[in-house]
Amino acid sequence: MTHTTETVVDRYIALIDRAVDEPAVLEELGSFFAADAIVQLEDFEPVTGLPAITEFYRRFYSNAGEGKHFWNTTVLDDGRLEVRFLVAGRTPDGQLTARSGIEHATVNTDGLITYLTAKAVALDV
Template sequence: MTQTTATVVDRYITLVDRAVHEPQALQELGSVFAPGAIVQFGDVPPVTGLADITEFYRRFYSDMADCKHVWTTTALDERTLEVRFIAAWRMLDGQLASQGGTEHVTVDDSGLITNLRVLGPETQEAG
């Protein structure tokens, strides 16, 4: 089944889900992030620049055996997207966890992400 995505955020989330099984997919982050983009997850210090963002995601997903997001994307204006998401994953040691939250995303004239901020994630862990 081929998934068609409508926004850069949809392509981004599909890409990071793939990265769990295909770490080389992270090399495609340049197709969704501007070179000087900023990514910030909650209170974690922001990560700036494509090379550092790629390394951040490589480390973030390195202990996961599987991951799946479901989400809705709303255009707040022509440069701002709001994403409500739920993610569930299994760690390499078999532990399960899930998280829901909201992302605010800003895009440039080319439609690439310049700023992605995850707000208020709530994490649930199971066995």
């Protein structure tokens, strides 16, 4: 069963799970991110602005294999959203893969993500 709630981050993760099989869904990132948002995923360079974020995800998922996220979201006292996640999948060459990590998101008054960070570690599978 997929975990979903009503936060923008939960809806974003659910959309990202569809990106490998449905790359056109990445055009919907504007309903999750502010126009000037910043995304800093793991060791990648920060990406700023909706067009650059969309292109980053398009490149990232064009070479990804199957995957599925499972997560829990908490609203922190300072208003940020914290997501503890696990993603499991299969690479394009058939190898199993799994990662666990934490994302933090800052959301503006319009309910859009303005800053998203993620750190994860590979799990032995």
